[in-house]
Amino acid sequence: MSTSRERILGRIRTGIRADLRTPEQKDVLQKRLANPGRGVIPARAQLPSSESVDFFETRAKAQACTIVRVKSETEAVAAVSDFLRDNNLPAKVVMSPSEKLSALPWEEGPSLERREGPARADDEVSVTPVAVAVAETGTMVAVSGPQTPTTLNFVPDNHVVIVRKSDLVGSYEEAWERLRQSGPMPRTVNWLSGPSRSADIGQTMYMGAHGPRRQHIIFIED
Amino acid sequence: MKSTTSSFKENVHSELQNENLKRVFGGILQVLPLGRAMAMANLPEFDALRDQARDIKNHTLENLDFYLEAFEAKVIEQGGHVHWCETHEEARDTVLKICQTAGAKTVTKGKSMITEEMGLNAHLEANGIEPIETDMGEYIIQLAGETPSHLIGPAFHKSKEEVTELFYEHHKTQRWTEGEDLMAEGRKVLREKYFAADVGITGANFLIAETGSTVIVTNEGNGDLTQTLPKVHIVCASIEKVVPTLEDFSQLIRVLPRSATGQEITAYTTLSTGPRRADDLDGPDEFHVVLLDAGRSKYLGTEVQEVLRCIRCSACLNHCPIYSAIGGHAYGWVYQGPIGAALDPLLLGTMEAAHLPNASTLCGRCEAVCPVRIPIPKILRHWRTEAHRQGFGTVGERSGLAFWAFFARRPWLYSLGAAWMMKALGAWGANRGAFKSLPFLSGWTLSRDMPAPEGETFQSAWKKAQKEGRSA
Numbered sequence: 001m002s003t004s005r006e007r008i009l010g011r012i013r014t015g016i017r018a019d020l021r022t023p024e025q026k027d028v029l030q031k032r033l034a035n036p037g038r039g040v041i042p043a044r045a046q047l048p049s050s051e052s053v054d055f056f057e058t059r060a061k062a063q064a065c066t067i068v069r070v071k072s073e074t075e076a077v078a079a080v081s082d083f084l085r086d087n088n089l090p091a092k093v094v095m096s097p098s099e100k101l102s103a104l105p106w107e108e109g110p111s112l113e114r115r116e117g118p119a120r121a122d123d124e125v126s127v128t129p130v131a132v133a134v135a136e137t138g139t140m141v142a143v144s145g146p147q148t149p150t151t152l153n154f155v156p157d158n159h160v161v162i163v164r165k166s167d168l169v170g171s172y173e174e175a176w177e178r179l180r181q182s183g184p185m186p187r188t189v190n191w192l193s194g195p196s197r198s199a200d201i202g203q204t205m206y207m208g209a210h211g212p213r214r215q216h217i218i219f220i221e222d
Numbered sequence: 223m224k225s226t227t228s229s230f231k232e233n234v235h236s237e238l239q240n241e242n243l244k245r246v247f248g249g250i251l252q253v254l255p256l257g258r259a260m261a262m263a264n265l266p267e268f269d270a271l272r273d274q275a276r277d278i279k280n281h282t283l284e285n286l287d288f289y290l291e292a293f294e295a296k297v298i299e300q301g302g303h304v305h306w307c308e309t310h311e312e313a314r315d316t317v318l319k320i321c322q323t324a325g326a327k328t329v330t331k332g333k334s335m336i337t338e339e340m341g342l343n344a345h346l347e348a349n350g351i352e353p354i355e356t357d358m359g360e361y362i363i364q365l366a367g368e369t370p371s372h373l374i375g376p377a378f379h380k381s382k383e384e385v386t387e388l389f390y391e392h393h394k395t396q397r398w399t400e401g402e403d404l405m406a407e408g409r410k411v412l413r414e415k416y417f418a419a420d421v422g423i424t425g426a427n428f429l430i431a432e433t434g435s436t437v438i439v440t441n442e443g444n445g446d447l448t449q450t451l452p453k454v455h456i457v458c459a460s461i462e463k464v465v466p467t468l469e470d471f472s473q474l475i476r477v478l479p480r481s482a483t484g485q486e487i488t489a490y491t492t493l494s495t496g497p498r499r500a501d502d503l504d505g506p507d508e509f510h511v512v513l514l515d516a517g518r519s520k521y522l523g524t525e526v527q528e529v530l531r532c533i534r535c536s537a538c539l540n541h542c543p544i545y546s547a548i549g550g551h552a553y554g555w556v557y558q559g560p561i562g563a564a565l566d567p568l569l570l571g572t573m574e575a576a577h578l579p580n581a582s583t584l585c586g587r588c589e590a591v592c593p594v595r596i597p598i599p600k601i602l603r604h605w606r607t608e609a610h611r612q613g614f615g616t617v618g619e620r621s622g623l624a625f626w627a628f629f630a631r632r633p634w635l636y637s638l639g640a641a642w643m644m645k646a647l648g649a650w651g652a653n654r655g656a657f658k659s660l661p662f663l664s665g666w667t668l669s670r671d672m673p674a675p676e677g678e679t680f681q682s683a684w685k686k687a688q689k690e691g692r693s694a
Contacts, residue, residue, distance in 0.1 A: 005306035008461065008515045012287045015522025021285075029288050033432055036467035039274045042267045042476070059486070097503075118504040121417055137487040149503035154446045172472040185300075185433045187498050187505050188450070191491035196443040198405065200359035200375065202382030203250040206405040209358055210412065211443025211490070 038173050045136035045171035052135040052170055053221070059138025060217055063194030064207065067217040077109035079218045080127060080160055084112075087214065089158060093125045098147040100129035101162065119155035126152040126212075127160045131182070132175045133167045137193055140217070141175055144188035153190050159212040161192070164220045223341045223369065225570055227554035230577035237552045246381050247549055254540040257484020258591065265480065274473045276595045279531035282465055283522065289431040289464045290513070296434025300496030302509035313514045314345040317423065317456055320510055321351050324454045326420035330412075332438060332445030333357035334425025335534060336458040336514055338370065338556045339569070342423075353423075354415045356444040358408055365392050371550030372558065373536035374482050379549055412444070422448035422506065424494075426459035427533065428474065429511075432467040435493040436511060439478060443490055455494065455506040460514045462530040474533060477593035481535040517569050525604050529564045531594040538588035538598060544581055553578060560588035564601040567608075576609035622662070640679050648677030 002010075013019065047055055053069075060067050068083075070076050084091055090113075095101050097116035106114065119126060128148065130140045140161055144150045153159060169175050179189070196211030207213050226233060237243060262268045282289050294304045307313035317340075321329055329346065331337065331353055343353045343364070355364040359377035363370060365388045370376030377385075385404055390397045393411060398404045416422075424445045428437040436457045438445045449455045465471055479485040498505030521527060539545045539559030550558035555575070557565050563578035579602040588598040609615075615623070629636040651657055651674025659667045666672055 003306070004308045004312060004515075008306050008308060008513075008519055009287050009290070011515075011519035012290070012461075012522055015519060015524070015527075016284055016286060017523065018285075018287055026288070029285055033292060033466055036432065036469040038469050039278075039473040040267050040270045042265060042271075044265070063487075063489070121413070139487055139491075144498070144502055144505055146501040146503060150446070150450050151504045154443050154450065172475070173469055176468045176472070185435065185493075185495045187495055187502055189435075189493040189495075190446065191487070192489070193487045193491070194489045196441070197489055198358045198442045199250075200357070200362065200377050200442075201385050201401050201404050201408070202380075203246065203253075203375075203378060204382075204401050206401050208409065209405060209442035209444065210356065210409055210447055 041171050041173060042136060045134075047135065047170060049168075052168060053165065053219070056133065056135040056138050056168060057219070059135070060194070061138075063138055064197070065138065065194050065215045065217055067219060069219045069221055071221055073104050073220065073222075074108050076162060076218050076220050077104055077106055081110040081112060083158075083160055083216050083218075084125065087158065089125055093127050093160070094119060094123045094152065094156065095127045096129060096148045096152055098129050101127065104162075118149035119151035121155065123156040125158040125160065126156040127162065128152050129162050130167050132169055132178045133163045134172055134175050134191075135168060135170050136172065139172075139191045139193045141179070142190040142192060143179070143186040145186055150188045150190065153192060154211045157208065157212055158214045158216070159192075159195070160216045160218060162218050162220065164222050166222060223338050223556050225555045225566075225574060227566060227570060227575045227578060230552065230554055230581065233552040233554055234548050234581070237548045240549070242381060243379055243549045246379055247546060250375065250378050251540055251546045254483060254536075255591075258481055258537060258540070259484075261480035261484045261486060264486070265476070268477070268480065271473055271476050272593050272595060275477050275533075275593055276531065278465060278470045278473060279533075279594050282470075283462065283527060283530055286461065286464070286522065289466055290461060292431040293429050293434055293464050296431070297496065297509070297511055298434075300434055300509075302434065302496045302511065305510060305512045307512055307514050308516070310340045310514070310516050313458065313512050313516070314340045314342050316512055317342060317458065318345060318349055318351070320454065320456055320508075321346065321421050322349075324420050324508070326351055326454075328352045328354060328415065328419050329421040329423055330354050330356050330415055330419040330448045330452065331360070332422070332424035332440065332448045333360050333376070334423065334458050335370075335373070335556055336425055336460055337423065339516065340458070340514070342458070354412070354419070356412050356415065356448055357440070358405070358442060358444070361408060361412065362388060365389075369551065370556070373534055373539060373561075375536075379551070416447040416451045419448075419452045421454040421456060422450075422452040423456045423458060424449050426457050426463050427478065428471050429459055429464040430466075430468060430471055430493070431464055433493075433495055435495040437471065438492050438494075439475070439488050439490070440492075441485075441489045446490055446492055449492075449494060450505055453506055454508040454510070455497070456510045456512060457494070458512045458514065460516070461518055478533055478535050481537040481591065481593040521568055526564070526568060526601050528596050529561075529568065529598075529601055531596055532561055532565065533594060534561075535593055537591040537593065541587045541591050543583065543585065543587075548581075560598045560602075561596075564596070564598050564605070567605045572605060572608050573612055573614060576605070576614040579603075579605035579609070637679065637681050641682060644675045644679050645677055648675045651675070652677075
């Protein structure tokens with residue numbers, strides 16, 4: 001007795017006349033998978049690096065992010081506390097247990113209670129790094145891993161993202177290239193482009209549907 | 223989901239009386255096309271990307287067996303499972319079994335049209351498992367016991383006031399009237415559900431063969447909490463969702479949200495690849511992909527294959543004069559609007575869905591805005607022909623068509639008959655200007671007058687103009 005898998009594939013092969021596929025054609029398919037070609041890359045994704053930071057900022061703001069640009073790691077640490085103070089939040093954050101964050105000079109900033117690890121239900125503010133950021137739509141790419149738990153991107157109400165200039169690329173395609181170089185595909189890749197939102201109640205857009213109400217970017221121009 | 227598509231005409235009559243629908247739908251269906259137009263204006267490469275999107279989907283469909291097997295191999299390689307399901311029944315049984323094996327009491331769900339097709343919620347409930355929709359719109363209609371009225375805004379037919387009453391009835395807290403408060407309440411209630419759920423179920427906008435990844439596109443983040451917090455993540459997807467590579471996906475994602483809401487990108491775009499890795503700090507222990515066919519494979523290589531390119535953006539609904547008048551529920555099944563009319567006959571059967579392809583003026587706006595350039599009017603005409611061949615229509619409709627066809631096949635007789643008819647109607651209606659009723663045409667004259675012709679046919683007027691043009 002044949003399985004559902006065999007019957008489905010059988011019908012597909014009959015429909016598309018897979019019997020006519022030559023070994024050469026199959027080779028072409030294998031090569032297309034192994035060496036993906038890029039299609040149309042928009043001009044906005046190919047700006048010179050002098051312009052791409054501004055473009056990233058514009059796009060992120062258009063998606064209701066707030067963003068502050070700082071010149072140094074010390075300023076970045078101070079900017080975390082500024083964000084908490086400006087939004088009347090307690091001086092308490094949960095952070096990714098990532099070298100990218102632990103290397104920051106936290107002792108130079110105002111006192112701040114910091115825990116490392118995945119999010120708990122009552123966490124209010126998370127601080128995370130990015131794997132890469134994409135200028136074309138102001139998108140930040142986070143990946144799951146031992147140093148970067150996924151829940152930090154979604155559970156707390158406030159998400160502070162630390163982006164370095166060296167994290168920034170122009171296009172999605174360049175972002176994939178970086179991820180491929182850094183190892184096998186992680187369980188989760190999150191493109192983050194602004195805080196959580198929904199227009200499902202009364203056809204009006206409200207922030208903070210399920211994920212963070214605020215997404216704050218601290219951009220280090222290193 | 224049970225179909226009421228065969229009673230389309232009755233559905234339409236009741237929906238046209240629905241004043242609330244007109245008020246609520248009117249606004250959002252003006253906003254969405256405007257958003258798309260602005261997104262297009264901000265991306266000069268948009269049309270070139272649409273060509274790419276069409277070509278990628280065509281290429282994948284033409285080699286669907288290859289890409290599905292490549293996808294499956296990658297999922298398995300990373301510790302996930304793939305379940306091939308021929309029918310809706312098989313798919314919902316498969317999901318139920320995974321839930322039962324996990325000892326699940328509650329499951330949270332991200333938005334998924336495939337699970338609507340499968341009628342998954344009713345099946346889980348019948349077997350003692352509580353499914354909780356977490357997309358705010360899906361949650362609202364789950365509370366109301368209704369079905370989605372729009373591909374991406376399942377509760378677009380619900381006013382804020384209705385949500386106030388629904389939430390009060392079910393949550394018994396406070397009668398919130400402000401949108402922010404309602405959203406906060408929905409968020410609070412569903413938060414607890416994510417943490418308590420044993421299984422999380424999501425759909426997939428794309429499957430990526432190169433990496434074995436499934437992709438969801440959301441603005442709320444509900445799909446992410448759904449698939450990160452429970453121990454088991456089940457993805458329900460149909461076979462035509464696969465694309466070859468991350469690069470191909472990148473082309474398609476540039477046209478999807480722009481066509482849907484006018485956003486350049488949604489707040490969240492998420493790729494899920496297998497279960498959590500050994501040293502990951504969170505994420506599900508199990509990863510299952512339920513691959514549904516449900517009639518799609520047998521249409522490969524046929525005239526309607528192109529409809530399988532659809533990426534469910536809803537641009538065709540948002541631009542359709544029929545959909546904006548009757549709303550989504552009249553269509554009677556999971557998919558509405560032009561794409562519903564093109565797709566439902568394939569999934570439900572030509573005769574069951576035969577009314578839908580006829581509910582179109584074939585104006586072509588749907589094809590003009592489609593991000594993967596599906597020739598929807600052509601496909602609707604195909605289904606009309608097919609339904610007619612299978613005997614669709616009342617005796618009156620069919621004999622009327624046969625009568626018309628007899629003349630249409632004999633142009634000289636047609637123009638003779640038409641000329642005589644126009645003269646007669648022109649003379650009869652000369653004084654009144656319009657007819658309030660006409661034999662055999664009550665379908666038209668019930669709701670509007672039929673203007674009286676002026677006594678000449680277009681063909682004869684054309685001929686006359688041509689002659690005058692030449693002599694001048």
